[in-house]
Amino acid sequence: MNRALYLFVIAFLAVPSQGQSIEPYWLVGFDGDIMLPFLDRGVLECGVGESLAVKLVGRDGFVALVSPNGLSENVFLRDGERTVLRRFGPGDAGNWTLVADTGQTLTLQVRPPLAKPPVQVLARFEGPFVVLTVSTSPNTYALFLDGRGEGEVVAAGSSIELGLKGFNDTRVRVEIIRREPTIRYGGLLDGLPYTMQLDPLSVNTIVEGRRINDSTVFSVRLPADGEQVSGLRKMGLGPHLIRLYSVSDKRILLEREVVVVPESMKSFTGLSRAVRADVWAAAAKNFTILVGDEAGNLWILQIRPPIAFIRLYDQIHSRYVKGVGVALADGQAQNLDEWTGIIFVNRIEINNYGNNSSYSPSTETNVSLNFNATSLTLPLTVTAGDRVTLNLQLxxxxxxxxxxxxxxxxxxxxxxxxxxxxxxxxxxxxxxxxxxxxxxxxxxxxxxxxxxxxxxxxxxxILDNPAGVAGFRASAVLLTALLVYTVFRLRKTFYRADLFRREQR
The missing domain is CATH 2.60.40.1120 (Carboxypeptidase-like, regulatory domain)
Incomplete structure (x- = not known):
């Protein structure tokens, strides 16, 4: 979060002591303790599942919330109390208008949930192994069910332990930030233009650590579903960045990215963004991917990796050929002795799917065979798991x-x-x-x-006396030059003699 803005917001949160007179001001926020100034004619954006909250400091008052279809609801605000006006559901997408009793307005754009989060699978070789990595859009998740399970996936409401070796302080400040675009917010503040940009912060708190040998371990708890957070935005789904700061000098001590899933998935221990398997085993199986969104939908997909195998057969000599380089325009190749494993497409985009859908990629492409001294290009049509023999005339x-x-x-x-x-x-x-x-x-x-x-x-x-031949070549060049010069002189002398005879006549 922008430090200047952080101090600005904290100043707004401060409630004056009894008897102190201040000019009333408005704050607006979502599911967190941190709130923003109410900017006249400003625009904020949020998603389904998030709440809208308002606070009026300095007096009691009223605010109206106008729905996209024009329905208006007036809400009474008690001085200094944070009041939640609405939690937005799947049917609330659109532009809502917030109208203060002083006439200022603020537009809240509620994003509709994605019909289906787009799924992207990347494939690459690591020696005789293949690695698949899955990703999707912000505030959704896509994970392999039979993945590495290395602790990168954390359920909402659970804790993750982070250790700092050689760190002597017992307290750190923890921020958890949603991996999505920064919040841009602008409007009029006391009639003057004001713009701010800040991270979508979910957690902003101080955590006490405990000493274990030469390390200090901090237990960071993720907010549960629907829980008010210490930051600005609610804890979402999908990738989040955890940062640990030094309390004394504000240094970043550690950054760790985790994928947040619903509390209901706490028992799924093998969830991961990546899987790694032997190339032969990977080509023969389907991998299960779980895809979820902010509305609570869950899809199960089955995908066969884009792996196939080719080998080269010389029909003239009736034998298989090894040691030939293989390359594809949009893929990779890995030598596996007699066979060559190929990832025939590095990136797979899956958009149109249903629950329990199966996806087996295929392609029509060209494969380039490199014989070092020359190359050969052949057409190739393969489906995941195929083993193809290419016949050559060598x-x-x-x-x-x-x-x-x-x-x-x-x-x-x-x-x-x-x-x-x-x-x-x-x-x-x-x-x-x-x-x-x-x-x-x-x-x-x-x-x-x-x-x-x-x-x-x-x-x-080959030459048995390279130096001698080099000398012979130099002599030949010199001799050629002398012959050319001699011929030139003879022709010049002949021309002058012929001219003299003509003059005598």
């Missing part, structure tokens, strides 16, 4: 290095083939293509160009 190129005297070189060698480096390569299995081949160490005299259309042998002549 040819074998045997590579032989020979000395100028015709004997074979049998030592270590480095080659460049179409800009790709190869070390000690004696035979390569490649598709039909044109290949530029050069020996680097030991070096060849020049590059050779081959068109591979059948099994063949590439013979490369």
């Amino acid at each position: 040819h074998q190129a045997h590579i032989t290095l020979i000395w100028p005297n015709g004997t074979t070189y049998k030592g270590p060698a480095t080659l460049t083939i179409n800009s790709a480096k190869f070390t000690n390569a004696t035979a390569l299995l490649l598709p039909v293509d044109k290949y530029v081949v050069r020996a680097d160490n030991p070096p060849s005299f020049s590059s050779n160009v081959y068109t591979l259309t059948a099994d063949t042998t590439w013979t490369i002549i």
Whole structure:
């Protein structure tokens, strides 16, 4: 929460002592102890399940709450008492108007609940394992039922323990903030424009810790469903950020993100935003996802990960091919010996679903095969869990290095083939293509160009005296330059002699 605003709000909350005269002022809030100034012509936003509260300090008074269809309800306010005007339900979406008895107005926009929270699943490889991560929109949740269960999911009304190693103070200030856009609020205050921006704070309190060995452990309790909170907004559902501050110097000591679920889900111990499983096991099973919203709806989804397997078969030589790089435009590949595991889509969006829906992704895409010296692109159609064999027509190129005297070189060698480096390569299995081949160490005299259309042998002549050949090349260049110069001089002399003879005539 903005510190200047925090002090401003606390000042507004202060009630004068008996007999002290002040100018009456209005406050407006939601489900928390912290309230905001009533800004004339201001606009605030809240969701279904949240409450609207008003406080008038300095006198008794009245306020009118006007519904989106024009129905008005007058409510009496006793001096200094926080009065809840309404808790908004699923049928209350729309613009409500708050009218003070002094004529100021404030608009409250009540968001309708999402018909179905959009679900997003991300997939990635971690070595021979696959990791799936699920997320959804703010104030809703989407979690794997058979996830890691590492304590990141906390039910409303329960507690989470946070430890600080080497921290000597016994008290910290705790903030819990809803993971949603900041609150922007503007209007007129005493006739002047006033704007503020603040975090959607749910909890703002001091917590006492206890010493355990060299750490101080703080037990942070999350408010229960419907409980008035110490912040501004009620505890929602889905991701929340917990912050621990030093009381003395206001330093942030710790930040931890948790996912809040309803109290009714306290017994679900395996809930998690991520699952990690062996790629073969993951491809053969459905994972269960629980999706919930602020209106209390719950959907159960079954999803098969977007994993398939491919292997390469050379029809000419009747054998499976290994060591070929595999790539997809919107996916990932992982070598699994004879097979290659592929995540054929990194991101899955699920919007149209019902309870107990099953989702098995599929795709039509292109797969790129990298042979280092060249590449090959093939169409691929797969559904989650498929095992596909891709048939190829490959040819074998045997590579032989020979000395100028015709004997074979049998030592270590480095080659460049179409800009790709190869070390000690004696035979390569490649598709039909044109290949530029050069020996680097030991070096060849020049590059050779081959068109591979059948099994063949590439013979490369290497140099037994590279320094001598380099000197020969330099001498040849110099000799060529001298010849050119000599011819030029002869032609010039001939031209002058011919001109002299013409003048004598």
